[in-house]
Amino acid sequence: MKDGVLINWLIMGASFIVLIWLGWRSSQVVHASDDESGFLLAGRSLGPFVGAATIVATGFSGWGFMGSPGVAYEFGATELLGNFMFAPAMLLAVLFFARYLVKRAETMGSCTIPEYVARLHGEGKLGRIVHAVAAIVTIALLLVFLTSQIKAVGLLAAGWLDLSPGWGATIMISIIILYTVLGGLTAVAWTDALMLCGMMIAALIICLQIFTDLSPVQLVAELRAIDPALIEPATSRPYGESKGAVFLVLPYAFMFAAVLPFMAVRMLAFRPNIKWHHVGLFVAPFGCILSLIPIVGLYMRVRMPELPQADLAMPTYLENFLHPLFGGFITLCILFAMQSTANSLLHTVSSAASHDLRLAINPKHSNAKTTLLINRAAIVAFGFSALLMVSYAPPFLLSFLGILGTGTLLATLVGPVFVSSIWRGNAFGALAAMVTGFVVSGGMLLFTDAGWVVGPLAGCLVSSFFYVVVSLATSAIAPRPVLA
Amino acid sequence: MFFDSWVLDWFVISNIATIGIALVVAVIRGMQS
Numbered sequence: 001m002k003d004g005v006l007i008n009w010l011i012m013g014a015s016f017i018v019l020i021w022l023g024w025r026s027s028q029v030v031h032a033s034d035d036e037s038g039f040l041l042a043g044r045s046l047g048p049f050v051g052a053a054t055i056v057a058t059g060f061s062g063w064g065f066m067g068s069p070g071v072a073y074e075f076g077a078t079e080l081l082g083n084f085m086f087a088p089a090m091l092l093a094v095l096f097f098a099r100y101l102v103k104r105a106e107t108m109g110s111c112t113i114p115e116y117v118a119r120l121h122g123e124g125k126l127g128r129i130v131h132a133v134a135a136i137v138t139i140a141l142l143l144v145f146l147t148s149q150i151k152a153v154g155l156l157a158a159g160w161l162d163l164s165p166g167w168g169a170t171i172m173i174s175i176i177i178l179y180t181v182l183g184g185l186t187a188v189a190w191t192d193a194l195m196l197c198g199m200m201i202a203a204l205i206i207c208l209q210i211f212t213d214l215s216p217v218q219l220v221a222e223l224r225a226i227d228p229a230l231i232e233p234a235t236s237r238p239y240g241e242s243k244g245a246v247f248l249v250l251p252y253a254f255m256f257a258a259v260l261p262f263m264a265v266r267m268l269a270f271r272p273n274i275k276w277h278h279v280g281l282f283v284a285p286f287g288c289i290l291s292l293i294p295i296v297g298l299y300m301r302v303r304m305p306e307l308p309q310a311d312l313a314m315p316t317y318l319e320n321f322l323h324p325l326f327g328g329f330i331t332l333c334i335l336f337a338m339q340s341t342a343n344s345l346l347h348t349v350s351s352a353a354s355h356d357l358r359l360a361i362n363p364k365h366s367n368a369k370t371t372l373l374i375n376r377a378a379i380v381a382f383g384f385s386a387l388l389m390v391s392y393a394p395p396f397l398l399s400f401l402g403i404l405g406t407g408t409l410l411a412t413l414v415g416p417v418f419v420s421s422i423w424r425g426n427a428f429g430a431l432a433a434m435v436t437g438f439v440v441s442g443g444m445l446l447f448t449d450a451g452w453v454v455g456p457l458a459g460c461l462v463s464s465f466f467y468v469v470v471s472l473a474t475s476a477i478a479p480r481p482v483l484a
Numbered sequence: 485m486f487f488d489s490w491v492l493d494w495f496v497i498s499n500i501a502t503i504g505i506a507l508v509v510a511v512i513r514g515m516q517s
Contacts, residue, residue, distance in 0.1 A: 088502045231487070232488075277510040287502065
């Protein structure tokens with residue numbers, strides 16, 4: 001075994017010990033609650049720091065470290081702005097949407113987003129149908145995203161630890177399953193907070209190295225000398241052909257943070273007396289710091305302009321411009337960034353099956369011990385199912401699988417989760433919105449050349465339209481619930 | 485404005501605005517409570 005690989009194994013082993021210890025400690029929160037909220041919502045115990053950290057760590061996946069620098073290398077500074085838009089989007093969701101979502105979910109006793117959608121729109125059989133549809137769509141689409149994350153984390157771990165990609169993925173998902181089974185959302189949130197600290201240190205190390213070599217003004221001047229369009233682009237490519245297209249990422253990212261079940265469920269997990277502006281004070285700097293990472297792509301364009309593939313910008317940077325120990329630490333942080341999204345996806349997919357589908361089929365409550373066992377068994381089952389699916393996932397377009405899963409789920413749930421906060425529809429409207437959002441966004445992403453942001457946003461518009469129109473058309477047979 | 489580049493200028497402005505919004509809302513909410 002090479003010396004460098006031995007150091008990597010030691011770093012990885014130490015991180016595993018800490019992650020499992022956090023999982024074991026967080027299991028106390030699970031057992032302290034007398035209902036499912038202990039496992040599904042961290043016992044509604046998250047404070048501003050951990051809560052903000054888990055929101056930001058989950059929102060900024062490995063894309064920010066691996067994909068985004070590659071896009072910045074190829075297209076220039078536009079990616080810096082596009083990737084940044086997730087920071088204000090998360091802040092706006094926390095400051096102006098979370099309060100409403102949490103208040104409503106608490107009143108209705110909802111532990112998940114599909115359950116929130118169901119209870120908001122109907123009772124009895126119709127409510128259970130809405131619950132089941134929301135849960136099935138969540139499972140199907142997030143499982144696609146989870147598979148792409150596990151594949152990516154497996155590939156990176158394999159290169160770093162000198163393993164086959166299959167073993168890399170198996171080791172990483174096993175650790176995620178272990179601590180998530182132990183502590184549920186508490187374990188996910190605590191490990192996310194630890195991972196976010198690592199990711200921010202990594203971002204600062206990268207910036208320190210880059211800006212001691214080239215000042216920001218020099219970096220801009222050198223890029224301008226290579227190609228003025230890298231700094232002063234006439235379009236927003238790859239986000240669109242008009243200059244303003246990059247700003248479409250802001251509404252997309254806001255919906256991402258406010259609507260997607262694996263993001264929004266974090267807001268339900270805060271302690272009841274939380275002050276959301278305190279959370280915002282953490283979210284803003286966390287997001288700003290992580291948004292600096294794509295600068296690596298711009299730096300590499302100056303220092304190594306002949307890379308065979310833009311996606312190699314970050315790996316080549318780590319190999320050539322940092323001490324192996326720092327390179328190893330940052331690779332660990334990139335794995336953390338992917339893991340922090342993967343563990344959240346696994347928890348959300350599992351709870352959609354073990355909690356939402358169970359209640360949709362049989363709304364009678366089982367005892368707390370049985371439901372905890374079911375919830376934990378679902379984590380193991382879905383974790384290993386996703387690992388199996390990795391073998392069948394196409395070897396390319398990992399980012400596309402991510403967009404397909406999240407973008408389509410966003411369009412599916414935007415009406416029942418977001419529009420309902422302004423204008424409440426009924427169960428038929430919610431069902432119509434979910435079906436049309438799913439078909440339009442999924443169809444545009446799979447079968448047209450519409451951009452990765454345009455497809456889901458078009459799906460959101462159509463879904464919202466049908467939510468309102470179908471609710472109005474059917475209000476005689478299913479009156480709209482009163483907006484309190 | 486900062487870098488003679490619309491995209492980098494917007495990047496800087498967006499960073500300042502994000503931190504600014506968090507601070508302003510915190511101050512206003514703090515004064516209300």
